Each structure stands twice: as C-alpha cells, then as structure tokens.
Amino acid sequence: MTHEALAGGIPLCNAQDLLDGGKAVPFDVVYCGRSARGFAIRYQGQAHAYLNQCAHVPMEMDYQPNRFFDGTGQWLMCATHGAMYRPDTGACSGGPCRGGLIKIALTESDGVVHWHTAYNLKPLEF
Numbered sequence: 001m002t003h004e005a006l007a008g009g010i011p012l013c014n015a016q017d018l019l020d021g022g023k024a025v026p027f028d029v030v031y032c033g034r035s036a037r038g039f040a041i042r043y044q045g046q047a048h049a050y051l052n053q054c055a056h057v058p059m060e061m062d063y064q065p066n067r068f069f070d071g072t073g074q075w076l077m078c079a080t081h082g083a084m085y086r087p088d089t090g091a092c093s094g095g096p097c098r099g100g101l102i103k104i105a106l107t108e109s110d111g112v113v114h115w116h117t118a119y120n121l122k123p124l125e126f
C-alpha cells in the first residue's frame with residue numbers, strides 16, 4: 001500500500017484498540033446519502049470493517065454495543081434473528097441473511113487504522 005493510496009484514509013482508531021475476536025470500534029458514515037454506522041473488528045490478525053447493517057432486515061446487528069462476534073469468536077452474528085457472517089469477508093454463513101455485509105476498506109499503518117471512502121460511502125459532515 002503506497003502513501004498515495006493511504007492519503008484518502010480517515011483515522012479510525014489505534015491498531016491496538018482492535019483485539020482479535022474482541023469488541024468492535026464503531027464509526028459514523030454516510031452510506032448512499034444517509035447517515036449510518038460502520039464497525040471495525042480484528043479477525044486472525046487482520047482488521048476488517050463493515051457497515052452495521054444486517055443483510056436480512058437493514059438494521060444494526062450488535063446485541064450489546066460493539067459486540068458482533070458470537071461466543072466462539074469465529075462469526076459475526078446479528079442479534080435480531082441470528083444471521084451469521086464470516087468476519088474476513090462479510091459473506092453470509094448461516095441464518096436468514098440474503099447476501100453479505102457491506103465491506104468498508106481499511107488500512108493499518110504506523111499503528112493507526114484508517115477507513116476509506118467509496119463512491120457511496122462518505123464521512124459524516126458536522
């Protein structure tokens with residue numbers, strides 16, 4: 001990853017804030033023109049982020065704030081009807097989800113995690 005590619009990244013948290021299979025770090029985004037929330041997690045050493053929106057019914061998924069991993073630490077689970085997603089890809093792995101989670105690009109450099117905008121994904125303006 002070059003410095004140019006990182007230039008558009010928005011600082012999200014310190015790398016050490018994301019523990020493998022642990023609590024997520026939430027962040028605000030504008031997705032398709034409306035405000036929404038994203039969350040970042042770490043799985044098998046790698047940081048990943050997704051829109052906090054279940055692919056079953058478009059609602060937030062955490063059963064306790066920032067808790068997305070199930071008891072095994074192997075799956076991201078929606079609290080409402082139990083849809084399960086792969087932490088590394090967001091693909092649906094069980095339950096009522098139709099399709100997968102919407103992935104948000106992350107990079108880590110110098111101990112800081114940044115998220116990256118996309119054509120339909122912008123930072124929240126205050």
Ligand code: FES
Pocket residue numbers: 054055056057058059061078079080081082083095096097
């Ligand atoms: S809303 Fe997530 S499983 Fe139904």
